[in-house]
Amino acid sequence: MKKIQILSFFIIVVVFSFIYTGCSARSNIATAKSGAQLWGENCLRCHNTPSPKTFSDAEWDAAVLHMRVRANLTASEATKIVEFLKTAN
Amino acid sequence: MKVQFLIYFSMSIFLFSPRQADAQEVQSTDEIQKLREQIEQLKNESAAHKQGTSKFLLRGYAHSGLQVTDESFSFIGGAFNPIFIYKQSDRLLFESELEFELEDGNLGIGLEYANMSYLLSKNLTLRAGKFLVPFGIFVPNLHPAWINRFPTAPLGVGHDGIVPSNDIGVELRGGSYLGNLKINYSVYAVNGSQLNDGQEDAEEGGILHHAVFPDNNRGKTIGGRLGFFPFSNSSLELGVSGMYGTVGAKSSKLEDINALHYAFDLSFVKSLPSLSSVLDLKAQYSGTKVDEAAYPDPEDPTNFVTFDNNSSAWFAQVSIRPALIDNKFFRNLEFAARYSTLKTPEGAAWEVDETQIDLGVNYWIDWRTLLKFSYRISSSAEEDHVEPEHDEIAGNAFFVHWALGF
Numbered sequence: 180m181k182k183i184q185i186l187s188f189f190i191i192v193v194v195f196s197f198i199y200t201g202c203s204a205r206s207n208i209a210t211a212k213s214g215a216q217l218w219g220e221n222c223l224r225c226h227n228t229p230s231p232k233t234f235s236d237a238e239w240d241a242a243v244l245h246m247r248v249r250a251n252l253t254a255s256e257a258t259k260i261v262e263f264l265k266t267a268n
Numbered sequence: 269m270k271v272q273f274l275i276y277f278s279m280s281i282f283l284f285s286p287r288q289a290d291a292q293e294v295q296s297t298d299e300i301q302k303l304r305e306q307i308e309q310l311k312n313e314s315a316a317h318k319q320g321t322s323k324f325l326l327r328g329y330a331h332s333g334l335q336v337t338d339e340s341f342s343f344i345g346g347a348f349n350p351i352f353i354y355k356q357s358d359r360l361l362f363e364s365e366l367e368f369e370l371e372d373g374n375l376g377i378g379l380e381y382a383n384m385s386y387l388l389s390k391n392l393t394l395r396a397g398k399f400l401v402p403f404g405i406f407v408p409n410l411h412p413a414w415i416n417r418f419p420t421a422p423l424g425v426g427h428d429g430i431v432p433s434n435d436i437g438v439e440l441r442g443g444s445y446l447g448n449l450k451i452n453y454s455v456y457a458v459n460g461s462q463l464n465d466g467q468e469d470a471e472e473g474g475i476l477h478h479a480v481f482p483d484n485n486r487g488k489t490i491g492g493r494l495g496f497f498p499f500s501n502s503s504l505e506l507g508v509s510g511m512y513g514t515v516g517a518k519s520s521k522l523e524d525i526n527a528l529h530y531a532f533d534l535s536f537v538k539s540l541p542s543l544s545s546v547l548d549l550k551a552q553y554s555g556t557k558v559d560e561a562a563y564p565d566p567e568d569p570t571n572f573v574t575f576d577n578n579s580s581a582w583f584a585q586v587s588i589r590p591a592l593i594d595n596k597f598f599r600n601l602e603f604a605a606r607y608s609t610l611k612t613p614e615g616a617a618w619e620v621d622e623t624q625i626d627l628g629v630n631y632w633i634d635w636r637t638l639l640k641f642s643y644r645i646s647s648s649a650e651e652d653h654v655e656p657e658h659d660e661i662a663g664n665a666f667f668v669h670w671a672l673g674f
Contacts, residue, residue: 208450225410226414248441254389
């Protein structure tokens with residue numbers, strides 16, 4: 180029981196260390212990727228990529244926020260994707 | 269004569285031209301006024317339809333189909349899952365999925381999830397309510413009928429499987445970059461699974477039930493998932509999940525019994541230009557280990573029996589779609605295969621050792637609507653034991669399903 184608790188605590192510490200590091204680290208790849216590229220890579224991991232014409236701009240706001248939470252997108256990724264979808268709409 | 273004509277002509281121009289100019293000026297003024305009124309009207313209409321910060325979106329999916337087995341030839345399904353998405357603000361989101369499904373001729377209604385998410389930072393979201401447990405990849409990512417490549421879930425996954433599906437609690441989740449390595453993470457506390465003590469039905473002693481409310485004890489189950497993307501194009505995701513908590517009922521003989529769930533998952537999606545296709549590979553191994561405990565003997569419930577209460581299930585599926593070729597018919601075809609197994613504890617009344625192979629051909633009508641044709645080959649090593657509840661369909665079967673996401 181204690182081993183499991185220690186392991187759980189360790190995992191939580193590691194995860195939040197990742198989060199902290201991730202917030203401060205600069206990723207060249209993340210910066211370089213376009214909205215279209217992120218749209219393709221992230222959507223296709225689970226389902227076919229949706230056409231930008233599927234929803235209105237306002238609906239894309241809600242849909243991408245939903246997917247930001249569901250697919251664990253970063254704020255930057257979600258912003259680029261929604262901007263791409265609105266531009267191509 | 270010519271002089272007279274010129275005089276009359278000049279006088280006519282002199283007399284009538286200013287009046288015509290005046291008339292044109294009046295007409296132009298009227299038109300400008302009308303345009304101003306129209307612009308004002310459009311402004312008012314536009315203001316009436318101006319988007320607020322709150323936005324609502326209704327999405328979901330539906331599916332139905334035909335099932336052919338040795339014993340039945342029947343249209344089945346008729347499920348409808350509306351998903352409500354409400355963006356309260358840039359940081360606050362509510363989402364909920366209902367499930368309407370025909371079960372034994374009656375309409376069953378279920379709440380798959382209903383939760384609120386608050387974006388704490390660029391990389392961290394707080395979620396509270398009933399949510400799909402981030403355990404492996406099938407339940408949180410692949411279970412919707414229009415995403416799942418097959419009409420059914422793999423062995424061990426689903427409402428009566430060994431893999432946790434949904435629960436009530438709180439969660440911290442998000443995604444970030446470690447240099448150029450992308451990761452995602454989730455840590456949560458939920459009510460957790462509940463252990464069947466076998467008092468009501470001795471044959472079910474030792475089974476873990478998921479998504480049962482309210483909680484049967486005061487302990488909360490802690491869990492998490494960590495995902496890595498080793499490649500810069502995010503084509504490969506590797507994940508590890510774990511859950512640990514008390515599952516025995518408070519004030520019962522099993523109140524100190526705990527259970528550990530763990531899973532490893534893989535997702536690989538890659539365009540293959542040489543084959544003009546997109547390859548999709550998914551796999552998940554799930555295991556459950558429950559502390560040793562004694563349960564009523566199904567043969568004689570006054571006696572107690574014990575067994576190693578360990579279960580495991582895994583699946584691997586591959587699908588390939590020639591999406592990059594010009595022919596419209598063939599680029600909408602997809603070929604899929606899945607292998608899944610389930611092993612429950614040896615010596616338990618609900619022991620099962622089962623394997624399924626699913627082979628399918630899908631046709632995508634659009635990006636979220638498809639027809640599925642699949643054949644299942646099922647084999648069980650424990651024919652004499654009671655069939656588990658994880659799946660109502662036993663044996664080989666042929667399916668024709670349609671699924672639509674909206």
